[in-house]
Amino acid sequence: MARHTVTLIPGDGVGPEVSEAARRAIDATGVDIAWEVHAAGLGVMEANNGDPMPQHVLDSIRRNRVAIKGPLTTPVGTGIRSVNVALRRDLDLYALVRPCKWYPGVRSRFEDIDLVVVRENTEDLYAGIEFAEGMDETLELIDTISRLGGRTIRRDSGISIKPISVFGTMRVFRFAFRWAKDNGRRKVTAVHKANIMKHTDGLWLRVAREVAGEFPEIEFEDRIVDNMAMQLVQKPELYDVMVMPNLYGDILSDLCAGLVGGLGLAPGANTGDEFAVFEATHGSAPRYAGQNKANPMAMMLSGVLMLRHLDEREAAMRLENAIAHVIAEGRDVTYDMKADRDDPTAVGTSQVADAVVEQLERDAPSD
Ligand code: NAD
Numbered sequence: 001m002a003r004h005t006v007t008l009i010p011g012d013g014v015g016p017e018v019s020e021a022a023r024r025a026i027d028a029t030g031v032d033i034a035w036e037v038h039a040a041g042l043g044v045m046e047a048n049n050g051d052p053m054p055q056h057v058l059d060s061i062r063r064n065r066v067a068i069k070g071p072l073t074t075p076v077g078t079g080i081r082s083v084n085v086a087l088r089r090d091l092d093l094y095a096l097v098r099p100c101k102w103y104p105g106v107r108s109r110f111e112d113i114d115l116v117v118v119r120e121n122t123e124d125l126y127a128g129i130e131f132a133e134g135m136d137e138t139l140e141l142i143d144t145i146s147r148l149g150g151r152t153i154r155r156d157s158g159i160s161i162k163p164i165s166v167f168g169t170m171r172v173f174r175f176a177f178r179w180a181k182d183n184g185r186r187k188v189t190a191v192h193k194a195n196i197m198k199h200t201d202g203l204w205l206r207v208a209r210e211v212a213g214e215f216p217e218i219e220f221e222d223r224i225v226d227n228m229a230m231q232l233v234q235k236p237e238l239y240d241v242m243v244m245p246n247l248y249g250d251i252l253s254d255l256c257a258g259l260v261g262g263l264g265l266a267p268g269a270n271t272g273d274e275f276a277v278f279e280a281t282h283g284s285a286p287r288y289a290g291q292n293k294a295n296p297m298a299m300m301l302s303g304v305l306m307l308r309h310l311d312e313r314e315a316a317m318r319l320e321n322a323i324a325h326v327i328a329e330g331r332d333v334t335y336d337m338k339a340d341r342d343d344p345t346a347v348g349t350s351q352v353a354d355a356v357v358e359q360l361e362r363d364a365p366s367d
Helices: 015-027 042-048 055-064 083-090 136-149 166-182 201-212 225-234 246-259 297-309 313-329 349-362
Strands: 004-009 033-037 066-069 095-101 114-120 187-192 219-224 241-244 267-271 276-280
Touching: 004 015, 004 055, 015 033, 015 066, 015 297, 015 313, 015 349, 055 066, 066 297, 095 166, 095 246, 095 297, 114 166, 114 246, 166 187, 166 201, 166 241, 187 201, 187 225, 187 246, 201 219, 219 225, 225 246, 241 246, 267 297, 276 297, 297 313, 297 349, 313 349
Parallel strands: 004 033, 004 066, 066 276, 114 241, 187 219, 187 241
Antiparallel strands: 095 114, 095 267, 267 276
16 A cells, blocks of 8 residues: 555646646655546536536545645636635635745845745635625625714625634644744744734734744744735845735735746645645646646645655655756756746756656665
8 A cells, every 4th residue: 555645636727737747756756655636627617517626526635635736727707716715615724835935046036035925725805705796785785884884885896805713813823833833944924904904904913923922932023914015025034934814825925936936936735734735826827738838846846845744854855856956957947947938948847847857866865
């Protein structure tokens, strides 16, 4: 029997290509993984009564407790709820860890960056509680709010609700502080807009301060989100682990990815108390689907996070080193890592996998 069984969801768009590259690289570490491959996303919707996440896929993740997934497309403006958001909610994957680390050889305006965004993954404006403009229930809600708060909301408004709970905030900060401790980090920064949204972000900041008191060995501070955005591009070296409500985390983790070379290099780990689903920060980049063009390194680095989670730390380190080696050599990298995006020397997704696998084979531990 294999040492680990992992659910693999190839995903939409460039997903199948980057997932296959990541699987090859993870297998080349020698860690014994049995992969349970399950399709989800746009491709299975028709056969599955319009549902992009078949029950057997969720059952597989529940059974194996660990999954790695390619990006899934959410069509804009169709009323289809994001399958990614639903997956995080159904499996209660409440903390999304997005490390943003600069590797020598990456073209970026910044060097030596090693930041981590911990994004709360289940609450905030992503809770999916929305009321469409003009609907009876929306008008009723508008009337109720006007009656209770004495404030007027225009009757032609759509409404999204932003719930932030003590429970949700406490567990994500406890997770972040523990993660910081376990990974030798020195500081946690709580990001918020408590000056304006006193009952949601204000609660977030209050609970963050309470939890910080439980971890005196880790430095704690807070930043207002707009100031945080500016500071990240001016002096990113001042920051370490940053904990953010869902929406700010979504936006600022892409900003951090931009600091270290772009979405092609930004991995992620959706984590809860029972399950973990690893995925790149980038989406399905439909424009590049099937062209062997997308950078698989973000998926591979998600594989590094997965190996650490499986307690295969030595293999995780070898995989990260192999990726770093390929980046530093600069020969077998995709278009997005070249100075000129049309550089004809850029290689494809599968060639990057070849290079990482070869490097792992060169570095394989001898018996
Ligand atoms: P995207 O990340 O798919 O693409 C934005 C741009 O980033 C691309 O045009 C491309 O230039 C670049 N890019 C992204 N990944 C790359 C890679 N691996 N290598 C090289 N370049 C890369 O974002 P989008 O266009 O806003 O979203 C497309 C779809 O993906 C949407 O349906 C969205 O909902 C979905 N999405 C899914 C996830 C997920 O599954 N976790 C995350 C984000 C977006």
